Each structure stands twice: as structure tokens, then as C-alpha cells.
Amino acid sequence: MTTPTAAGVIIGNEVLSGKVWDQNTPALIEALRRHGVSLLHVALVPDAWEPLVDEVRRAHQSFDHVFTSGGVGPTHDDITVPAVAEALGVGLERNARMEAILRRLLGRRLTDAHLRMADLPAGAELLGEEALRVPVVRAKNVWILPGVPKLFREKLQWIARQIESDPFHVFTVYVREGEGYLAPLLAKVVVDFPDVPIGSYPEYEADHAVRITLESKDRSRARAATDRLLELLPAESVVRVEEG
Numbered sequence: 001m002t003t004p005t006a007a008g009v010i011i012g013n014e015v016l017s018g019k020v021w022d023q024n025t026p027a028l029i030e031a032l033r034r035h036g037v038s039l040l041h042v043a044l045v046p047d048a049w050e051p052l053v054d055e056v057r058r059a060h061q062s063f064d065h066v067f068t069s070g071g072v073g074p075t076h077d078d079i080t081v082p083a084v085a086e087a088l089g090v091g092l093e094r095n096a097r098m099e100a101i102l103r104r105l106l107g108r109r110l111t112d113a114h115l116r117m118a119d120l121p122a123g124a125e126l127l128g129e130e131a132l133r134v135p136v137v138r139a140k141n142v143w144i145l146p147g148v149p150k151l152f153r154e155k156l157q158w159i160a161r162q163i164e165s166d167p168f169h170v171f172t173v174y175v176r177e178g179e180g181y182l183a184p185l186l187a188k189v190v191v192d193f194p195d196v197p198i199g200s201y202p203e204y205e206a207d208h209a210v211r212i213t214l215e216s217k218d219r220s221r222a223r224a225a226t227d228r229l230l231e232l233l234p235a236e237s238v239v240r241v242e243e244g
Contacts, residue, residue, distance in 0.1 A: 005038050024145075074111070084142050
């Protein structure tokens with residue numbers, strides 16, 4: 001089963017300086033996970049040309065989907081759209097549909113600065129116009145999203161439904177033993193099930209010492225790996241097993 005891959009590029013001096021709390025990375029993780037897309041990389045970059053262009057270019061070349069957050073407004077530090085164009089090796093062009101949307105939404109308040117928001121990477125698509133107040137901009141495999149958390153989540157939820165894949169199946173085993181005891185047992189399961197990612201997470205002030213997760217898009221493989229682990233563990237060390 002093929003799993004789409006994704007990267008996030010969170011943009012803004014305000015995030016890196018702590019002036020604004022990053023709410024969009026957790027939203028990206030949750031939405032993509034729920035829709036069967038594997039988020040493999042997230043970068044936080046400043047409002048600076050070279051770091052932004054370099055990061056988008058690398059992500060564009062390495063992942064199926066790239067999500068940018070922030071830097072799409074009308075002010076001097078909003079450089080995401082031209083930076084994406086540079087990263088993709090295309091120019092900017094005035095998008096007539098986006099200009100019409102801006103004119104409709106802003107009316108007499110429209111300024112030349114606002115109109116620059118209609119300058120998009122050449123070949124960019126406007127998607128979801130029937131469901132969203134302002135459509136999503138996609139340039140090749142880069143989804144250009146606003147940094148405002150409410151707007152980011154709104155557009156992301158629509159995108160996630162369009163690109164969703166088969167769900168992840170996860171089994172969680174809660175055990176009383178520590179990781180030192182578990183390490184050789186987990187190594188055996190990894191050898192037998194190299195296609196099933198296994199995570200081990202110590203937890204404190206709980207009824208267990210370690211939480212182990214085994215996951216796959218193929219439920220039967222995740223279940224089989226879990227059964228193999230349970231065979232290796234003493235029954236009295238297992239607190240409980242959950243699926244979901």
C-alpha cells in the first residue's frame with residue numbers, strides 16, 4: 001500500500017521568536033494522520049528569502065505534498081508566494097480569478113498591496129472555491145496556506161479530504177517492564193516485521209512503564225506483529241492492548 005508523504009514549512013519570524021505560538025504544526029500532524037498521509041518533515045523558517053526558497057525547493061523535490069504556512073499577506077515581510085515560485089523555477093503572474101475574488105471581498109478597501117496577493121506562481125491552481133470563502137492555492141505539489149490558524153485549519157481540512165489515503169492501523173501495548181528489558185524483544189519483532197514501524201515510549205505516573213505502538217496500513221501485519229510481541233512478553237507484564 002502506497003502512503004503519500006508530506007512536509008510542512010512553517011514561516012514567520014513571529015513563530016521563531018515566540019511572539020506567536022505555532023498552532024499550525026499540530027493541526028497539520030493531526031489532519032494528515034487522520035487522512036492516511038505520512039508527515040515526514042516539518043521546518044520552521046524565518047521571513048528570509050534564501051532559507052525559505054531552499055527549504056521549499058528541498059521539500060518539493062522530496063515529498064508528494066508540501067504545505068506552507070504564513071507569509072501570504074500584503075505587507076513587506078510576506079514573501080512566501082514569490083519564494084515558492086523561485087523554488088519551483090517559475091515566474092509570477094497575475095491570476096485573474098484571484099484578483100476578482102479580492103475585488104469582490106474587499107471592495108473599496110482594495111489597495112495595490114492587496115492586489116499583489118493575486119500574483120501567483122505561473123501555472124498555480126485555485127481549488128475548493130465551491131467550499132471555501134477564498135480558494136486554496138496549489139503550485140505543482142506545494143499547497144500555499146495562510147498562517148492564521150483558523151484559516152489554515154479550514155483550508156487544510158478541505159485539502160486533506162482530497163488527498164486522503166488508506167488509514168493507519170495502530171495497536172498499542174502497555175507494559176510494566178522498562179525499555180532496557182524490552183529492547184531485545186522489540187529487536188526480534190523488528191527483524192520479523194521490518195515493514196511495521198514500532199515505537200517505544202516511557203511514561204511516568206501511569207499504570208504502565210512503557211507504551212509500545214505497532215502500526216501499518218495493512219491491519220493484518222500490524223496485528224501479526226502485535227501478536228508476536230505478546231508471545232515474547234510475560235503475560236503478567238502486559239497491562240492492556242488497544243487498537244485505534
